[in-house]
Amino acid sequence: AQSVTQPDIHITVSEGASLELRCNYSYGATPYLFWYVQSPGQGLQLLLKYFSGDTLVQGIKGFEAEFKRSQSSFNLRKPSVHWSDAAEYFCAVGAGQAGTALIFGKGTTLSVSS
Amino acid sequence: DTGVSQDPRHKITKRGQNVTFRCDPISEHNRLYWYRQTLGQGPEFLTYFQNEAQLEKSRLLSDRFSAERPKGSFSTLEIQRTEQGDSAMYLCASSSLTSPYEQYFGPGTRLTVT
Numbered sequence: 001a002q003s004v005t006q007p008d009i010h011i012t013v014s015e016g017a018s019l020e021l022r023c024n025y026s027y028g029a030t031p032y033l034f035w036y037v038q039s040p041g042q043g044l045q046l047l048l049k050y051f052s053g054d055t056l057v058q059g060i061k062g063f064e065a066e067f068k069r070s071q072s073s074f075n076l077r078k079p080s081v082h083w084s085d086a087a088e089y090f091c092a093v094g095a096g097q098a099g100t101a102l103i104f105g106k107g108t109t110l111s112v113s114s
Numbered sequence: 115d116t117g118v119s120q121d122p123r124h125k126i127t128k129r130g131q132n133v134t135f136r137c138d139p140i141s142e143h144n145r146l147y148w149y150r151q152t153l154g155q156g157p158e159f160l161t162y163f164q165n166e167a168q169l170e171k172s173r174l175l176s177d178r179f180s181a182e183r184p185k186g187s188f189s190t191l192e193i194q195r196t197e198q199g200d201s202a203m204y205l206c207a208s209s210s211l212t213s214p215y216e217q218y219f220g221p222g223t224r225l226t227v228t
Contacts (some may be wrong), residue, residue: 004156032215043118044157044205044219051215060226094215100145101170102217104156 002095007106013081014113021076021108023091032091032094033074034102035065039087047089061085064110086112116140118220120206126226127196134192135223139208147190148181149205150174157205163189164211173218196227 003026013019025031031053036044055067055113065076074091088109092102116143118209119138127133139146145164149157160170160179165186178196183189203224207217 034215041221043221044207046216046218049216053157084172092156099163100147100209100214101159101172102147102149102157103159104154 002031002093002103004103004105006089006091006108009110010109010111012111012113015083016080018084019076019078019081019110021089021091021110023071023074025074025077025091025093026072027093027095031045032074032103033067034092034094034105035059035063035074035076036092037061037087038090038107044090047076065082071100081110081112082097083112083114086110115137118206118208119216120220120223122223123218123221124226126228128205129198129227131196132192132194133196135192135204135225136188136190136209137159137206137220138188139143140210141207142210142216143218144186144211144215145206145214146183147209148189148191149207149219151222152201160191161176184216188195193225196225200226201225201227 005024034049035047039042051068090104090107090108092104095103121136126134147162148160151157163183178194181191202223205222207219
């Protein structure tokens with residue numbers, strides 16, 4: 001069965017430091033992969049997606065992610081974190097019929113210290 | 115673009131009562147999805163519609179849950195005989211046929227069953 005694992009429940013990063021959030025997936029075929037961010041009281045916002053092609057994808061707010069098939073990973077990175085990046089981040093894989101049912105990981109909460 | 119809207123934002127109900135939530139997708143989007151998110155977990159897929167047709171349902175959608183999208187626009191999710199375990203955030207998302215995997219989420223309806 002398809003699944004997504006986010007090994008880190010909570011990460012604290014200093015403002016201006018780099019960030020990497022880990023995501024591992026289990027899926028038989030070529031996956032559709034996503035990163036979403038959820039701020040308190042806000043809905044989920046799509047940061048970036050991978051369907052095929054270039055394994056390094058760029059998203060909004062300066063985020064990028066790299067798809068590594070050999071490691072079944074899709075880690076999210078940002079070179080310099082801002083205080084406004086503090087939120088919960090979810091990795092997801094498209095599953096179900098035609099990949100429309102997203103399966104989410106449990107999320108990683110990012111705190112940013114000054 | 116007004117985004118996906120959900121109503122109400124919060125609902126408190128007593129166990130055994132019925133509740134109904136509404137979702138208005140982005141106007142040009144043909145697909146509409148319902149997810150449930152409990153504390154400390156990522157969203158879990160419940161069901162999705164393409165226009166007015168309900169095409170996929172999760173095993174999580176018990177007989178007490180019913181979703182409709184009668185005219186292919188807004189959707190309702192009804193929970194009958196609510197149980198304390200139904201307490202969660204209910205999220206709605208929509209996507210277009212041309213970009214079906216890019217799901218845009220609403221702010222959610224938080225249900226508390228006492």
